[in-house]
Amino acid sequence: MARLNVLKNHLPWTRTPLIVSAPMSGAATSKLAVAVTRAGGLGQIGFMDDMAALSNELNTAKHELQDLMNTLPNPQQLPIGMGVIVFGSPIEAFMQLFAAYQPAVAWLSFGSTSELRAWTEGIRRSSPETKVWIQLGSLQAALDVALVCRPDVLVVQGGDAAAHGHQNGASVLSLIPEIADTLQENELHDIPLVAAGGIVDGRGCAAALALGASGVVMGTRFLAATETQIPQSYRDAIFKASDGGEVTARSRVFDEIWGPNFWPTTYDGRCLKNKAYEQYRDGVGIDKIRNGLFSAIHRQDTEPLDAQELGSLWAGTGVGLVKSMENAADIVREVQGQTRKYLDRAMLSL
Ligand SMILES: Cc1cc2nc3c(=O)[nH]c(=O)nc-3n(C[C@H](O)[C@H](O)[C@H](O)COP(=O)(O)O)c2cc1C
Known part of the structure; x- marks a missing residue:
């Protein structure tokens, strides 16, 4: 008190x-x-x-x-x-x-x-x-x-x-x-x-x-x-998500996809899982993951793409609520x- x-x-x-x-x-x-x-x-x-x-x-x-x-x-x-x-x-x-x-x-x-x-x-x-x-x-x-x-x-x-x-x-x-x-x-x-x-x-x-x-x-x-x-697309992904432990994950890949990761190794981050995360978990090399991401970002002008695949959408396990x-x-x-x-x-x- x-x-x-x-x-x-x-x-x-x-x-x-x-x-x-x-x-x-x-x-x-x-x-x-x-x-x-x-x-x-x-x-x-x-x-x-x-x-x-x-x-x-x-x-x-x-x-x-x-x-x-x-x-x-x-x-x-x-x-x-x-x-x-x-x-x-x-x-x-x-x-x-x-x-x-x-x-x-x-x-x-x-x-x-x-x-x-x-x-x-x-x-x-x-x-x-x-x-x-x-x-x-x-x-x-x-x-x-x-x-x-x-x-x-x-x-x-x-x-x-x-x-x-x-x-x-x-x-x-x-x-x-x-x-x-x-x-x-x-x-x-x-x-x-x-x-x-x-x-x-x-x-x-x-x-x-x-x-x-x-x-x-x-x-x-x-x-x-x-x-x-x-962006509204980020909010929509939050509203759609349920079962926070399943749909989010902690990983350093959410920073690594953008280039060299400057975050001290003590830290990682929790995000909505995306393709980059799945590839990283399956052992795909970071350069290949980055190339895939950057070409998707490039394509988004002409092709509707899922916001979750184009960025790191930070979210906690409470997201389902x-x-x-x-x-x-x-x-x-x-x-x-x-x-x-x-x-x-x-x-x-x-
Ligand atoms: C989009 C986003 C950005 C964040 N940026 C920071 C930040 O810059 N500094 C920081 O200390 N925490 C940051 N956090 C973490 C929060 O301070 C806080 O610890 C966290 O959101 C609490 O968990 P919850 O999301 O389950 O409520 C961020 C969280 C979110 C969702």
């Missing part, structure tokens, strides 16, 4: 249970971030490597949220999160944006402990009120990061999650309790945990709270939001309402 209050203090406009839209690179722009924050969640802008474009997105969010900012204890703070993929990113350029826009949350992911430490310290110097959230996917990473970086929040990403994550990930069902116990043993239990991976509705959110999380992050569910910037387009605000409120209902129901059944 105390940790829930910590997050409410950090993010005073939010309502519980805390719903966070994932900083989905390429898909989560200011439009989604603003809609989620306005609905009482934490909206986030996904990672961008173009600083001018990112600054533009932050500026739009600031403009759209000015009235809300004026009601907050710190009216300079932009009530959204900003996602950074740490490895390979230019730290100084990002620090200028943190200082200029002072987002409520800096979401850091995918970096070594020493890189994450440098970013955490840099953010705390550039924008002291910004809270540092670090996403990771293993007990060891959680402990290292908690000891070395002392983040304000640890986002525990389970193996069901869409997109990049820890290659040898466990589900949040075991990962959160084990991380919580280990933090407790190391007197680090004041760091709140937020759950990510496979949570798409109030049942998942209720379960995450029962596991000890102080809030939940959803990516796959927000792919259905009208404000998310993805995502069935229709909705406004982001409706998603936030629906999941919050359902969570209360399912928690009440669980209490009654005891």
Whole structure:
């Protein structure tokens, strides 16, 4: 309970249970971030490597949220999160944006402990009120990061999650309790945990709270939001998919098809299975797979082709529960309402 209050203090406009839209690179722009924050969640802008474009997105969010900012204890703070993929990113350029826009949350992911430490310290110097959230996917990473970086929040990403994550990930069902116990043993239990991976509705959110999380992050569910910037063909593939463990897979091929894979070997990614994945699994060489993909992309001008065959459509195992387009605000409120209902129901059944 105390940790829930910590997050409410950090993010005073939010309502519980805390719903966070994932900083989905390429898909989560200011439009989604603003809609989620306005609905009482934490909206986030996904990672961008173009600083001018990112600054533009932050500026739009600031403009759209000015009235809300004026009601907050710190009216300079932009009530959204900003996602950074740490490895390979230019730290100084990002620090200028943190200082200029002072987002409520800096979401850091995918970096070594020493890189994450440098970013955490840099953010705390550039924008002291910004809270540092670090996403990771293993007990060891959680402990290292908690000891070395002392983040304000640890986002525990389970193996069901869409997109990049820890290659040898466990589900949040075991990962959160084990991380919580280990933090407790190391007197680090004041760091709140937020759950990510496979949570798409109030049942998942209720379960995450029962596991000890102080809030939940959803990516796959927000792919259905009208404000998310993805092609309709991607959304249609999400709505058509069912049986998430069968139709998605974790693999490094989803990055390798585009050229040399710069992702550290600790990480792979979960996507809707496609032809490239099947070929890779069957031992076809990567050059042949790339040639097939690039010629399909070339042909799409003249021949209707399945979106799933033309790209990496990131999706989590919860994809089968995502069935229709909705406004982001409706998603936030629906999941919050359902969570209360399912928690009440669980209490009654005891
Ligand atoms: C399209 C897409 C892009 C993503 N991009 C990022 C990213 O840039 N940085 C990051 O930390 N996580 C990213 N994620 C992962 C999310 O932060 C989160 O861990 C995940 O979506 C949670 O699992 P769920 O999809 O089952 O809800 C992305 C997810 C999706 C669906």
